[in-house]
Amino acid sequence: MRFLRVLILLALAAISTIASQHARAQVTAYAVGQGAVNSVDVGVEVRASVLGRCGFATGGAPSGSVDQANFDQSGFTKDFAIQLNCTGASRIAVSSANGGMATTEAGGTGYQTKAPYNVALYVAADNGTNATATCAAAMLSAGGTCSFAGTAGTATGLRLAGASTKANGSYLRVSAPAYSGTDMLAAGRYADTLTVTVSVSP
Amino acid sequence: MTRTLLISARIALVAAPLAAAAPAAANETQQIAVYGSVASRCWVADPARMTIDLAAMSFRGRAICNQAQPVLLTELRAIGPDGLLVERLPATDMPASLVSSLPPRTAIEIVVSPQI
Numbered sequence: 295m296r297f298l299r300v301l302i303l304l305a306l307a308a309i310s311t312i313a314s315q316h317a318r319a320q321v322t323a324y325a326v327g328q329g330a331v332n333s334v335d336v337g338v339e340v341r342a343s344v345l346g347r348c349g350f351a352t353g354g355a356p357s358g359s360v361d362q363a364n365f366d367q368s369g370f371t372k373d374f375a376i377q378l379n380c381t382g383a384s385r386i387a388v389s390s391a392n393g394g395m396a397t398t399e400a401g402g403t404g405y406q407t408k409a410p411y412n413v414a415l416y417v418a419a420d421n422g423t424n425a426t427a428t429c430a431a432a433m434l435s436a437g438g439t440c441s442f443a444g445t446a447g448t449a450t451g452l453r454l455a456g457a458s459t460k461a462n463g464s465y466l467r468v469s470a471p472a473y474s475g476t477d478m479l480a481a482g483r484y485a486d487t488l489t490v491t492v493s494v495s496p
Numbered sequence: 497m498t499r500t501l502l503i504s505a506r507i508a509l510v511a512a513p514l515a516a517a518a519p520a521a522a523n524e525t526q527q528i529a530v531y532g533s534v535a536s537r538c539w540v541a542d543p544a545r546m547t548i549d550l551a552a553m554s555f556r557g558r559a560i561c562n563q564a565q566p567v568l569l570t571e572l573r574a575i576g577p578d579g580l581l582v583e584r585l586p587a588t589d590m591p592a593s594l595v596s597s598l599p600p601r602t603a604i605e606i607v608v609s610p611q612i
Contacts, residue, residue: 348524349524350524350526355526356526356528357526357527357528358528358529359528359529359530359531360528360529360530360531360532361531361532361533362531362532362533363532363533363535364533364534364535365532365533365534366532366534370532374528395530395531395532397534405562409532409534411530446524466528468528468530478560478562479534479562480534480562480563481534481535481536481537481562481563481610482533482534483531483532483533484531484532484533484534485529485530485531485532486529486530487527487528487529487530488527488528488529488530489525489526489527490525490526490527490528491524491525491526492524493524
């Protein structure tokens with residue numbers, strides 16, 4: 295019995311010692327003049343990341359139009375300058391509203407009411423690398439299968455591996471030779487609209 | 497006695513380097529308009545000199561128009577000594593009695609024009 299009492303007393307002493315050690319691990323700061331410790335430094339680790347951004351630079355979006363009279367005889371070509379603002383890899387895509395230049399004039403046997411033309415993309419990175427491809431407008435309409443057809447996304451569009459934030463000579467080119475199809479183009483006004491999009495490409 | 501707890505904090509910034517300049521404003525979608533026109537016109541398919549068979553009054557020739565309603569105009573023209581066409585005479589206005597007075601070298605000119 296006496297041994298048990300001693301054992302309990304020793305256990306209580308050990309618990310008290312452990313508790314006092316934990317108490318000494320805490321630091322208490324006091325107002326000036328009221329204690330030895332007046333401030334406690336606390337380290338706070340802050341981590342942050344910057345998501346890649348991608349778009350057209352201000353004033354660098356391809357815009358405007360081309361309007362060629364008698365294009366069936368002369369053909370046409372025009373470049374639209376592009377400047378990207380992409381901090382990493384990017385993709386650029388193009389879609390055609392009509393799949394070619396279309397007229398609302400009536401057609402008929404032996405006549406064609408949609409004129410073909412080509413769209414070429416050339417995009418250059420800040421490190422000197424570039425990506426280029428050409429598609430027929432017919433392959434850029436809905437469901438088109440050309441390399442940069444559709445809306446730019448993580449897996450859709452022409453991919454540029456490097457960052458591009460400067461005026462590197464990127465451009466979109468529309469062109470067509472003189473028309474040589476079997477059916478003749480009906481007289482009239484022809485039109486199409488291209489939609490150009492860019493996206494990050496992880 | 498009031499005790500005030502004063503804690504000063506050191507913040508250790510552990511982050512990827514941030515861009516020094518603010519990102520430029522960017523547009524992600526842009527449109528380009530492509531226009532063109534094809535004028536109304538007609539032309540002769542496989543043009544060639546040919547001799548008209550007066551007895552048969554037939555000849556082969558084909559005019560193509562990129563418009564649905566062309567206009568045909570037929571005229572008689574005398575051929576000058578240098579082989580060029582001169583004196584345009586509307587064929588419909590030629591009385592039959594004057595046909596014999598036509599120069600020996602006379603051409604029928606058929607003009608096909610798009611109807612505007």
